[in-house]
Amino acid sequence: MAEQNDILEEHISSEYKYGFSSDIETETAPPGLSEDIVRFISAKKNEPEWMLEYRLKAYRHWKTMEEPRYWAHLQYPEINFQNIIYYAAPKQKPELKDLSEVDPELLATFEKLGISLEEQKRLTGVQSNIAIDAVIDSVSVKTTFKEVLAEKGIVFCSFSEAVQEHPELIKKYMGSVVPYTDNFYAALNAAVFSDGSFCYIPKGVRCPMELSTYFRINTSGTGQFERTLIVADEHSYVSYLEGCTAPMRDENQLHAAVVEIVSHKNAEVKYSTVQNWYPGDKNGKGGIYNFVTKRGICLEENSKISWTQVETGSSITWKYPSVILKGDNSVGEFYSVAVTNNYQQADTGTKMTHIGKNTRSTIISKGISAGHSNNSYRGLVRINKGAKNARNFSQCDSLLMGPLCGAHTFPYIEIKDKSAVVEHEATTSKIGEDQIFYCKQRGIDTEKAIRLIVNGYCKEVFNQLPMEFAVEAQKLLAVSLEGSVG
Amino acid sequence: MLSIKNLRAGIEGKEIIKGFNLEVKAGEVHAIMGPNGSGKSTLSNILAGREDYLVSSGEVSFNGKDLLDMSPEDRAREGLFLAFQYPIEIPGVSNINFLKTAINEIRAYKGLGPMEAKDFLKLIKEKQALVELQGSLAGRSVNEGFSGGEKKRNEIFQMAVLEPTLAILDETDSGLDIDALRIVANGVNKLRSADRSFIVITHYQRLLDYIVPDFVHVLYDGVIVKSGTKELALELEEKGYDWIKKEVVEA
Numbered sequence: 001m002a003e004q005n006d007i008l009e010e011h012i013s014s015e016y017k018y019g020f021s022s023d024i025e026t027e028t029a030p031p032g033l034s035e036d037i038v039r040f041i042s043a044k045k046n047e048p049e050w051m052l053e054y055r056l057k058a059y060r061h062w063k064t065m066e067e068p069r070y071w072a073h074l075q076y077p078e079i080n081f082q083n084i085i086y087y088a089a090p091k092q093k094p095e096l097k098d099l100s101e102v103d104p105e106l107l108a109t110f111e112k113l114g115i116s117l118e119e120q121k122r123l124t125g126v127q128s129n130i131a132i133d134a135v136i137d138s139v140s141v142k143t144t145f146k147e148v149l150a151e152k153g154i155v156f157c158s159f160s161e162a163v164q165e166h167p168e169l170i171k172k173y174m175g176s177v178v179p180y181t182d183n184f185y186a187a188l189n190a191a192v193f194s195d196g197s198f199c200y201i202p203k204g205v206r207c208p209m210e211l212s213t214y215f216r217i218n219t220s221g222t223g224q225f226e227r228t229l230i231v232a233d234e235h236s237y238v239s240y241l242e243g244c245t246a247p248m249r250d251e252n253q254l255h256a257a258v259v260e261i262v263s264h265k266n267a268e269v270k271y272s273t274v275q276n277w278y279p280g281d282k283n284g285k286g287g288i289y290n291f292v293t294k295r296g297i298c299l300e301e302n303s304k305i306s307w308t309q310v311e312t313g314s315s316i317t318w319k320y321p322s323v324i325l326k327g328d329n330s331v332g333e334f335y336s337v338a339v340t341n342n343y344q345q346a347d348t349g350t351k352m353t354h355i356g357k358n359t360r361s362t363i364i365s366k367g368i369s370a371g372h373s374n375n376s377y378r379g380l381v382r383i384n385k386g387a388k389n390a391r392n393f394s395q396c397d398s399l400l401m402g403p404l405c406g407a408h409t410f411p412y413i414e415i416k417d418k419s420a421v422v423e424h425e426a427t428t429s430k431i432g433e434d435q436i437f438y439c440k441q442r443g444i445d446t447e448k449a450i451r452l453i454v455n456g457y458c459k460e461v462f463n464q465l466p467m468e469f470a471v472e473a474q475k476l477l478a479v480s481l482e483g484s485v486g
Numbered sequence: 487m488l489s490i491k492n493l494r495a496g497i498e499g500k501e502i503i504k505g506f507n508l509e510v511k512a513g514e515v516h517a518i519m520g521p522n523g524s525g526k527s528t529l530s531n532i533l534a535g536r537e538d539y540l541v542s543s544g545e546v547s548f549n550g551k552d553l554l555d556m557s558p559e560d561r562a563r564e565g566l567f568l569a570f571q572y573p574i575e576i577p578g579v580s581n582i583n584f585l586k587t588a589i590n591e592i593r594a595y596k597g598l599g600p601m602e603a604k605d606f607l608k609l610i611k612e613k614q615a616l617v618e619l620q621g622s623l624a625g626r627s628v629n630e631g632f633s634g635g636e637k638k639r640n641e642i643f644q645m646a647v648l649e650p651t652l653a654i655l656d657e658t659d660s661g662l663d664i665d666a667l668r669i670v671a672n673g674v675n676k677l678r679s680a681d682r683s684f685i686v687i688t689h690y691q692r693l694l695d696y697i698v699p700d701f702v703h704v705l706y707d708g709v710i711v712k713s714g715t716k717e718l719a720l721e722l723e724e725k726g727y728d729w730i731k732k733e734v735v736e737a
């Protein structure tokens with residue numbers, strides 16, 4: 001269809017909106033990784049001895065590991081880990097009292113991204129009711145609404161700050177869900193992680209607002225290695241949002257984050273991500289390598305962890321937000337929309353490990369591939385022996401747009417307890433010419449038709465997102481995809 | 487309203503419409519009948535602007551404009567509506583959302599802003615009553631899991647909401663039970679007006695008892711071979727198509 005190809009062309013060539021880079025004064029470490037660099041990072045952050053020890057152990061372990069290359073459905077050139085800058089931070093005074101002390105260029109950057117670091121006092125009612133931790137390159141620059149949250153005993157701050165202020169919590173929980181021995185990138189992260197967010201919800205507290213971390217890679221040649229740790233104590237609830245963007249660059253930049261969630265008895269954590277790292281240009285040049293380890297543990301009974309992700313960015317995504325269902329009656333959920341276009345590659349999915357009795361998990365995965373991209377779902381549902389009456393429902397749908405892209409599904413199921421009930425459904429469909437024509441006949445043009453159809457396809461996942469995020473996600477999807485039908 | 491002159495068109499190198507002529511004036515109802523495969527759906531698809539079909543010659547003017555020159559969405563925005571023989575499912579997109587998008591696109595084309603939410607809801611309620619469509623159907627995803635008859639009724643509902651000037655109903659009656667047939671026909675009749683025209687494609691005279699046409703045409707092998715009034719439909723019902731085919735061969 002000539003017309004559709006035109007629209008496709010137009011959209012593929014449409015610019016990545018967040019591709020600007022900002023002229024912020026930064027301080028960077030020399031490229032390359034060694035014990036000295038690890039020490040340098042730790043010293044920069046004035047870390048206590050135990051933290052440095054942890055980093056060094058992780059680094060030494062990492063050196064013994066091999067880069068995982070072949071098991072995922074991904075192709076990319078070898079990464080030279082000695083070419084990466086492991087530390088870059090906006091140069092500014094530590095401990096900012098208020099926004100007036102923040103580099104104006106930096107504030108402008110966030111303004112451009114549509115994120116306000118001003119604490120909008122909730123006058124208009126609907127205005128920002130989200131507390132934000134903004135992380136640029138490697139460092140958390142500003143956390144909003146800290147005081148309001150502190151009144152309830154909620155800790156929401158940068159990881160570095162938590163290391164200083166709440167060492168007992170960090171020592172107790174850091175690495176308890178994702179140990180540094182877990183995998184190559186988790187080890188790398190543990191050695192060099194620069195910052196990230198920490199959040200602790202005390203017993204019986206329902207967090208009154210969405211907590212959000214906004215990640216931004218700015219400096220060229222850097223890797224971003226942030227760490228997020230969320231702990232929900234008994235009977236507590238928190239909804240957490242993560243967003244991210246990066247400038248357009250011809251090089252590939254590495255992002256290797258670790259996110260750990262601990263959900264205690266009767267606690268619930270909802271973690272939503274809208275991932276919009278720079279995906280590379282239409283020929284596949286540049287873009288972020290997004291190699292992330294995200295895992296939560298439902299530690300005690302009746303706890304719940306829910307991951308929702310909308311993945312539209314990155315040149316390569318390698319990510320499996322998982323839940324260990326240890327407590328009896330605990331619940332794990334994974335809702336995912338992964339979109340790939342041009343030469344993007346995504347290998348994403350989840351792992352649900354059922355240990356406790358009556359544990360339940362739900363997996364809803366929607367893959368959308370367009371252009372020359374490749375999109376794989378990889379999931380593991382494991383029911384351990386003794387996990388009586390465990391249940392899982394998985395649904396993995398793939399939507400293909402055009403003849404040149406690929407969709408793959410790798411569902412693995414391991415059942416060690418006979419009482420388990422595991423259901424798996426999978427579909428692959430194409431956006432139909434028929435559907436588009438039907439819309440056009442009602443006066444809706446191709447672009448809007450695709451938006452409508454794709455949003456409909458993703459509805460179950462978008463329904464899980466907080467309102468503002470859902471709207472954002474829909475827009476993002478529209479930008480990454482419109483007109484990609486060939 | 488609609489004027490088709492000497493239209494020739496086909497698909498994949500095969501000519502299906504072979505010199506078709508039709509004049510539809512404002513307010514008229516034309517019925518098109520004809521054996522399976524004679525080109526009725528092809529004709530409606532071509533009028534609606536389906537890109538797969540290639541028009542080799544002929545002219546179609548719609549309200550004074552060159553229809554063939556317009557994109558499918560512009561044809562719809564200009565007031566052409568096709569009730570599909572096989573309505574399409576769009577999972578996850580509610581009927582309401584679908585119609586809201588459609589209405590606002592059509593309004594934008596006419597230079598109007600989006601319709602107010604409360605006006606839209608009122609419109610939906612009113613039209614739902616017109617075609618006796620259950621509220622639950624309006625809220626469900628477009629045609630997803632609808633029964634054959636429900637899909638057809640939903641087409642008429644959409645037509646009622648979008649208020650076209652020319653509606654082409656491609657076998658909307660097939661698959662409808664007797665009550666639904668009456669309801670759909672009533673809906674159409676209520677929408678009949680001096681400035682709205684219909685082309686009703688059907689195999690059954692029965693529908694034409696309810697929607698009484700001004701003209702009946704028989705399409706055979708891509709051309710209209712006979713035209714008449716509603717009595718022609720009765721004659722066809724009685725005698726089938728053989729006598730017409732014979733006439734064509736003899737001519």
Ligand SMILES: Nc1ncnc2c1ncn2[C@@H]1O[C@H](COP(=O)(O)OP(=O)(O)OP(=O)(O)O)[C@@H](O)[C@H]1O
Nearest residue numbers: 497498500502520521522523524525526527528529
């Ligand atoms: N995509 C296509 N490729 C090849 N032939 C086609 C295609 N679409 C339609 N045809 C042919 O064109 C002819 C007319 O088909 P059309 O669907 O218009 O008939 P119809 O009059 O609507 O029939 P029915 O009463 O069964 O609905 C048929 O012979 C059909 O096989």
Ligand SMILES: [Mg+2]
Nearest residue numbers: 526527528571
């Ligand atoms: Mg037909």
